[in-house]
Amino acid sequence: MTALVQSRRRVLASVDEAAASAGLSPGMTVTHAQSLVPDLTVFDARPDHDETDLQKLSLWCVKYSPVVTPNPPDGVFIDVAGSAHLFHGEAALLEDMCAFLHTLGISARAAISDTPGCSWAVARYGDAKIVSPGRSSEAVASLPVAALRLAPQTIASLHDVGIDRVAHLCSKPRASLKLRFGGEVLLRLDQALGSAAEALPSLIPPEVPRAECNFAEPISTPEDLKRVIDKLCEDLCADLEARGVGARRLDLVFVRVDNITQAARIGLSRPYREPVHLGKLLAEKLDLIDPGLGIETATLIASWVEAVTERQTVGRHIGTDGADVDVSQLVDTLGVRLGQNKVFRLAPVESALPERAVRRVPALHPPQPLEWPSKLPRPSRLFPHPEKIEAVAELPDHPPRLFIWRNIRHRVAKADGPERIHGEWWVGESETNLIRDYYRIETPDGTRFWVFRDGAVGQGGHWWLHGVGEA
Amino acid sequence: MAPASPPIAIADLRRWLERTENHGPATGLALPFGVPDLDVHLPNGGLSLGHLHEVIEGGPASEYAGIAALFVAGILARLPGPVLWCLRGRDLFAPALARIGLHHDRVIYCETWNDRTVLPAMEEGLRCVGLAGVVGELTSLPLTASRRLQLCAGQSGVTALVLRRWRNTTEKKLAGEPNAAATRWRITPAPSPATGFDGLQRQQWLVELLRLRGGEPRSWVLEACNAKGHLTLPAALADGPMATQAPRRAVAG
Numbered sequence: 001m002t003a004l005v006q007s008r009r010r011v012l013a014s015v016d017e018a019a020a021s022a023g024l025s026p027g028m029t030v031t032h033a034q035s036l037v038p039d040l041t042v043f044d045a046r047p048d049h050d051e052t053d054l055q056k057l058s059l060w061c062v063k064y065s066p067v068v069t070p071n072p073p074d075g076v077f078i079d080v081a082g083s084a085h086l087f088h089g090e091a092a093l094l095e096d097m098c099a100f101l102h103t104l105g106i107s108a109r110a111a112i113s114d115t116p117g118c119s120w121a122v123a124r125y126g127d128a129k130i131v132s133p134g135r136s137s138e139a140v141a142s143l144p145v146a147a148l149r150l151a152p153q154t155i156a157s158l159h160d161v162g163i164d165r166v167a168h169l170c171s172k173p174r175a176s177l178k179l180r181f182g183g184e185v186l187l188r189l190d191q192a193l194g195s196a197a198e199a200l201p202s203l204i205p206p207e208v209p210r211a212e213c214n215f216a217e218p219i220s221t222p223e224d225l226k227r228v229i230d231k232l233c234e235d236l237c238a239d240l241e242a243r244g245v246g247a248r249r250l251d252l253v254f255v256r257v258d259n260i261t262q263a264a265r266i267g268l269s270r271p272y273r274e275p276v277h278l279g280k281l282l283a284e285k286l287d288l289i290d291p292g293l294g295i296e297t298a299t300l301i302a303s304w305v306e307a308v309t310e311r312q313t314v315g316r317h318i319g320t321d322g323a324d325v326d327v328s329q330l331v332d333t334l335g336v337r338l339g340q341n342k343v344f345r346l347a348p349v350e351s352a353l354p355e356r357a358v359r360r361v362p363a364l365h366p367p368q369p370l371e372w373p374s375k376l377p378r379p380s381r382l383f384p385h386p387e388k389i390e391a392v393a394e395l396p397d398h399p400p401r402l403f404i405w406r407n408i409r410h411r412v413a414k415a416d417g418p419e420r421i422h423g424e425w426w427v428g429e430s431e432t433n434l435i436r437d438y439y440r441i442e443t444p445d446g447t448r449f450w451v452f453r454d455g456a457v458g459q460g461g462h463w464w465l466h467g468v469g470e471a
Numbered sequence: 472m473a474p475a476s477p478p479i480a481i482a483d484l485r486r487w488l489e490r491t492e493n494h495g496p497a498t499g500l501a502l503p504f505g506v507p508d509l510d511v512h513l514p515n516g517g518l519s520l521g522h523l524h525e526v527i528e529g530g531p532a533s534e535y536a537g538i539a540a541l542f543v544a545g546i547l548a549r550l551p552g553p554v555l556w557c558l559r560g561r562d563l564f565a566p567a568l569a570r571i572g573l574h575h576d577r578v579i580y581c582e583t584w585n586d587r588t589v590l591p592a593m594e595e596g597l598r599c600v601g602l603a604g605v606v607g608e609l610t611s612l613p614l615t616a617s618r619r620l621q622l623c624a625g626q627s628g629v630t631a632l633v634l635r636r637w638r639n640t641t642e643k644k645l646a647g648e649p650n651a652a653a654t655r656w657r658i659t660p661a662p663s664p665a666t667g668f669d670g671l672q673r674q675q676w677l678v679e680l681l682r683l684r685g686g687e688p689r690s691w692v693l694e695a696c697n698a699k700g701h702l703t704l705p706a707a708l709a710d711g712p713m714a715t716q717a718p719r720r721a722v723a724g
Contacts, residue, residue: 325601446660469537
């Protein structure tokens with residue numbers, strides 16, 4: 001908790017979570033607060049330090065997007081439109097960021113929405129974390145007018161006339177609002193709802209490698225943009241070469257003539273400094289860029305670099321053992337085109353339940369020694385959700401004699417089993433009683449199915465088809 | 472009017488045509504199946520590498536292409552290098568591929584959902600020299616798309632394998648459309664030898680070569696891939712009276 005001297009009284013400038021739950025709030029005098037909570041720890045507020053720290057925090061946030069703007073006294077805007085896919089989506093990005101800030105001892109509130117204004121409002125006054133596209137007006141409607149980034153006097157005068165919520169404000173005629181409260185209210189309202197644009201200047205750390213192009217005439221055609229990208233890549237790669245590093249992440253930032261920043265970001269599976277390859281990957285992202293009336297400045301930034309270990313690139317061809325075939329370019333190209341998490345390898349997990357035996361790992365993840373047990377026969381196609389079948393077995397423990405799957409009756413000629421699989425009791429309550437008896441069955445024409453029974457038939461057990469294509 | 476060209480010119484022309492059709496490093500390389508009957512029938516003594524091959528599944532669960540996937544995995548298990556597998560859905564179960572010798576560290580999957588995304592991803596993979604092969608699960612493979620795949624495969628020497636998938640009868644009919652694939656296979660489950668209710672032998676497949684560029688269609692009943700990815704002759708046949716006929720040609724690997 002920090003305190004500030006204000007007109008010869010010491011008042012609270014900010015409170016932490018524990019203090020807030022004790023009933024303290026900014027604006028209270030320190031003596032009042034101390035009378036409420038006797039063992040209160042008070043620090044002097046240092047607005048100048050806060051500002052430099054916020055600047056540092058913003059630089060750290062460049063991890064998430066190249067377009068980061070500190071919003072004093074206590075906020076940071078991050079434009080994640082072009083980079084959320086690198087963190088497996090917006091929800092995962094928020095989670096990652098809040099978890100990291102928490103380890104730093106910073107309690108943060110964050111929200112993602114269409115406009116900076118709406119995010120500001122929802123992060124401070126709302127409870128949703130992610131406002132889906134086009135829902136800004138609904139998200140802010142029920143919030144207090146203070147959520148609109150207005151000056152305290154304006155908020156007070158709005159309260160005086162009985163306007164408490166943003167929805168009230170929206171229902172009033174615009175002309176009279178402007179006359180009564182000035183243009184600020186309407187501007188902030190429009191910015192929150194997205195009808196007025198708000199430019200976020202991008203904050204780029206000064207020391208990272210970068211290449212920049214300014215144009216006398218604004219450019220907008222895809223061919224021009226492609227040419228600019230190639231030029232920027234060449235310049236940047238020369239810089240990277242001189243530093244002896246390669247880029248693991250590239251940010252392409254375009255500033256339009258209307259001062260709006262458009263950004264795209266690509267992640268790379270290993271450090272690169274080959275201009276042709278990087279240019280190709282960046283060109284895939286061009287459709288995310290809306291050039292509007294034209295682009296004035298283009299900047300390419302290598303916001304994450306790593307030392308390059310030079311490797312011999314000749315002599316790798318078909319016939320070698322295959323371990324040293326360089327697939328990183330392929331993985332990057334597909335990753336940029338389809339999405340980073342859509343290119344992967346599958347690795348074993350020690351789990352008896354078949355649907356948990358596989359996990360996705362990044363395509364260039366180092367190999368792990370774990371293997372699937374080779375003795376257990378498994379189908380080559382496993383249904384994401386087992387399909388219920390009607391089956392008839394001769395004896396309770398026997399495989400089915402015939403079964404009906406999707407309205408077609410299949411007779412069973414041969415069978416093998418059961419292979420009993422128990423649920424993982426450490427996962428949760430529902431798993432303790434989970435037992436599955438798996439059978440491999442073959443129909444007279446030779447087709448094989450992998451079926452299981454989730455309990456004795458007399459005790460509510462059912463038959464399920466879980467996979468096909470078993471060798 | 473010039474006299475008709477001597478036959479030697481036609482032979483030259485044929486050779487020239489062959490060269491232009493099969494440019495690239497892959498000409499003539501083939502992977503034997505290790506089943507003499509099958510390898511003798513194929514032009515280069517095996518599945519020609521650096522070409523496009525197409526695999527269809529028959530039988531009641533054919534829309535899942537489960538055993539077709541195993542047939543393809545058995546081929547790739549015996550080739551060196553990484554594999555790119557363009558999925559169409561989330562039903563492939565990797566432990567089954569590992570059991571027939573295609574190690575999980577060798578396969579890079581890319582999650583694609585329809586033909587429009589599978590085809591470019593396959594082409595990208597086929598341009599990457601050194602891959603063992605690229606597998607794509609496709610519903611439709613028209614002539615132009617198949618020619619593009621064949622071109623990429625021929626230039627890099629990477630083998631392209633297409634698994635045909637369908638969800639309804641209209642899509643199933645597309646599996647018969649003509650295309651530029653070097654071979655078209657149909658794998659259908661066949662009844663395995665009777666052993667009663669105490670265990671199952673390895674599955675038997677009816678392996679049909681429906682279409683072969685420069686060859687005749689034929690079919691064989693074979694035992695499913697073993698732990699090394701090899702198809703084998705059914706035990707009953709291999710030890711039976713037919714076994715006395717010596718293979719006509721020696722086969723490697």
